[in-house]
Each structure stands twice: as structure tokens, then as C-alpha cells.
Amino acid sequence: MKVLALYSIKGGVGKTAAAVNLAHTAAEEGVRTLLLDLDAQGAASFYFRVRARRKSTVDRLLEDRDRVQRAIRATDYEHLDILPAHESFRRLERALDAVKKSRSRLARMLKPQRREYDLVVIDCPPTLTLVAEAVFRAADLVLVPVVPTTLSERTLDMLRREFKEQGLPRERLRAFFSLVDRRKRLHRDMLEDLPRRSKVAFCRSPIPVSSDIERMGLGREPVTRFAPQSAGALAVLELWWEVRRALGMRD
Ligand SMILES: Nc1ncnc2c1ncn2[C@@H]1O[C@H](COP(=O)(O)OP(=O)(O)O)[C@@H](O)[C@H]1O
Ligand SMILES: [Mg+2]
Incomplete structure (x- = not known):
């Protein structure tokens, strides 16, 4: 089982869109996929029309792995399940801080899922705190959407240093350009130069x-479902091929 996290300290950069579309694309290939919606706003859960059970609060999930199992719901798609965000996930940071071995807790929580899933996709909230540290430790690949603007380079470099300080391997971190508008000169230049x-x-x-x-x-469906031939969906598909390779999953 591989764990892919969509992460950025910034909001509105396309983390959730990518998590939803990549998870759906993987599932369509027959990869048994679990989407973990860690963002209390629950956007990924909304796209998949799934609500959390009332009892699946963050405290219960963190203390009992059986609860995790019960919190997982099916989506409308084959091979794709979701652990939807519960409104208590607003307290995720504090709840994580309150348990032992906070930093490795998420990885341990996911361990029993190895039998059920080939891939876990984590949609992260925009924070650089304990939650992020726990995600970094659980993930085989941390995928960062980068909007080609002037400040994104600094943000990405900060994250790289954070990774280094936490003793995490650099190979685990990878960026992709998001919300690219090729009509803009700045975007074209950044696409050339930044990598x-x-x-x-x-x-x-x-x-x-x-x-x-x-x-x-609007339709509450992944773009790869309702417009699979669109430029957006085809770009997702190509990104998935790269991610799949980076994760060492079979072609
Ligand atoms: N490639 C894209 N093209 C156009 N709009 C997008 C694209 N990706 C995301 N959006 C829109 O931008 C907003 C933020 O995207 P989202 O994936 O929720 O970002 P994040 O999870 O990083 O906050 C949403 O309204 C979403 O519909
Ligand atoms: Mg989001």
C-alpha cells in the first residue's frame, strides 16, 4: 500500500481537486483506493457526496483503529472508498497533540488498511504544524500543487527546508504546477525556469x-468522470502516470 498526500501550506491551490481526480483515476485503473479527507471543510467528501457518521469524531478515530474501519464509506465508484471529514477534524491538531507518539500516529492508524487498499490519497488542510508532520511521516510521496506566481518558489523552498529539518528524504517531496494559464507570460516563464x-x-x-x-x-463528480476527454482530465491522467511511477506502482 502506498500513501500519497496532497499538501501545501497555501489554500486554494488545487489540493482537493487533485486529490479527488487522482483518487478517481487510480480507482478506474483498478487500484484499490482510499481517500482520506483530513480537511475539516470536507470539500473532497462533498465532491464524492459522502458524509461522515456522527460518531466518527477525531478523538475516537485517533484512539481506536476499529473506529477508522467503521468510518470508511463507499463512494459511487468501484475500488474507491473515502474516510470523510468530520466537523471535529477542526480539532485534529489538538487531538493529535494529546495522544502519544503524535507524529507517527497517522501512519499507525493506516497500517491495518494495508490489506484492503493499494493506495491511500490524503487531502490535507493548509497547515504546517503537527498534522503536516504526521502526514509527512505517513506518506510515501508528498505532492505539492504550485501555482506559478512569484511567491510560490519561496513557499516551496520553505517546505523543502522543513522536510530537511525533520530528517525526511527529499525524494519524498514532489511539486506539480497547478492552475496554469499559458496565456500569461509569467506562467510560461515559471514553467520553464522554476523546475x-x-x-x-x-x-x-x-x-x-x-x-x-x-x-x-456543481455536478459533484471528478472531472475524470464527467469530462474524461477535457484538457483538465487528460492532464490529471498524465500526472497520475508520473505519480504512479514515483510511487513505484506497476504500470
Ligand atoms: N485546474 C483548475 N482550474 C480551475 N479551477 C480550479 C482548478 N483547480 C481547482 N480549482 C478551483 O479552485 C478552488 C480551489 O481549489 P481546491 O482544489 O479546493 O484547492 P485547495 O484544496 O488547495 O484549497 C476551487 O473552487 C476549485 O474548484
Ligand atoms: Mg482543499
Whole structure:
């Protein structure tokens, strides 16, 4: 079982869209996938039309692995389950802090799922705290959406240093361009230059600004489902191929 985390300290960069679309794409290939919605706002759960059970609070999930099992719901798609966000996930940081071995807790929580799933996709809230540390430890690959703007380079480099300070291998960190608008000169330039300059490896497939991806909230379906031939969905597919390889999963 491999664990892929969509992470950025920034909000609105396309983490949830990527988590939802990549999870759906993987499942369509027959990869048994679990989407873990850690963001209390529950956007990923919303896209999959799934609500958390009332009893699946963060405290219970952290203390009892059987509860995790019971919190997992099926989606409308074969091979794709979700652990939906519960509103108590707002307290995730504090709840994690209160348990022993906080930093490795998430990884341990996921261990029993090895039998059931080939891939866990984590949709992260935008924080750089204990939750992020726990995610970094649980993940085989931390995938960071980068919108090609001037400040994103600094944000990405901060994350790289954070990784280093935590003693995590650099190979576990990978960026991809998100919300790319090729009509903009700055975007085209950044796409050329940043991967060369950056000490963080970049995926080759950028995700463009796409009205289809933006519309996912209306139909509450992954773009790879309702518009599989759109530029947005095809970009997701290419990104998935790179991610799959980076995770060492079979082609
Ligand atoms: N490639 C894209 N093209 C157009 N809109 C997008 C794209 N990716 C995300 N969005 C929109 O941008 C907003 C933020 O995206 P989201 O995935 O929720 O970001 P995050 O999870 O990083 O906060 C949402 O309204 C979403 O519909
Ligand atoms: Mg999100």
C-alpha cells in the first residue's frame, strides 16, 4: 500500500481537486483506493457526496483503529472508498497533540488498511504544524500543487527546508504546477525556469486552469468522470502516470 498526500501550506491551490481526480483515476485503473479527507471543510467528501457518521469524531478515530474501519464509506465508484471529514477534524491538531507518539500516529492508524487498499490519497488542510508532520511521516510521496506566481518558489523552498529539518528524504517531496494559464507570460516563464532552479523535483505534467475542473462542485463528480476527454482530465491522467511511477506502482 502506498500513501500519497496532497499538501501545501497555501489554500486554494488545487489540493482537493487533485486529490479527488487522482483518487478517481487510480480507482478506474483498478487500484484499490482510499481517500482520506483530513480537511475539516470536507470539500473532497462533498465532491464524492459522502458524509461522515456522527460518531466518527477525531478523538475516537485517533484512539481506536476499529473506529477508522467503521468510518470508511463507499463512494459511487468501484475500488474507491473515502474516510470523510468530520466537523471535529477542526480539532485534529489538538487531538493529535494529546495522544502519544503524535507524529507517527497517522501512519499507525493506516497500517491495518494495508490489506484492503493499494493506495491511500490524503487531502490535507493548509497547515504546517503537527498534522503536516504526521502526514509527512505517513506518506510515501508528498505532492505539492504550485501555482506559478512569484511567491510560490519561496513557499516551496520553505517546505523543502522543513522536510530537511525533520530528517525526511527529499525524494519524498514532489511539486506539480497547478492552475496554469499559458496565456500569461509569467506562467510560461515559471514553467520553464522554476523546475530548473528548484531543489524540489517537479512533475512534468501541469494542471491547467480548466472550467471543467472548476465545475466539479456543481455536478459533484471528478472531472475524470464527467469530462474524461477535457484538457483538465487528460492532464490529471498524465500526472497520475508520473505519480504512479514515483510511487513505484506497476504500470
Ligand atoms: N485546474 C483548475 N482550474 C480551475 N479551477 C480550479 C482548478 N483547480 C481547482 N480549482 C478551483 O479552485 C478552488 C480551489 O481549489 P481546491 O482544489 O479546493 O484547492 P485547495 O484544496 O488547495 O484549497 C476551487 O473552487 C476549485 O474548484
Ligand atoms: Mg482543499
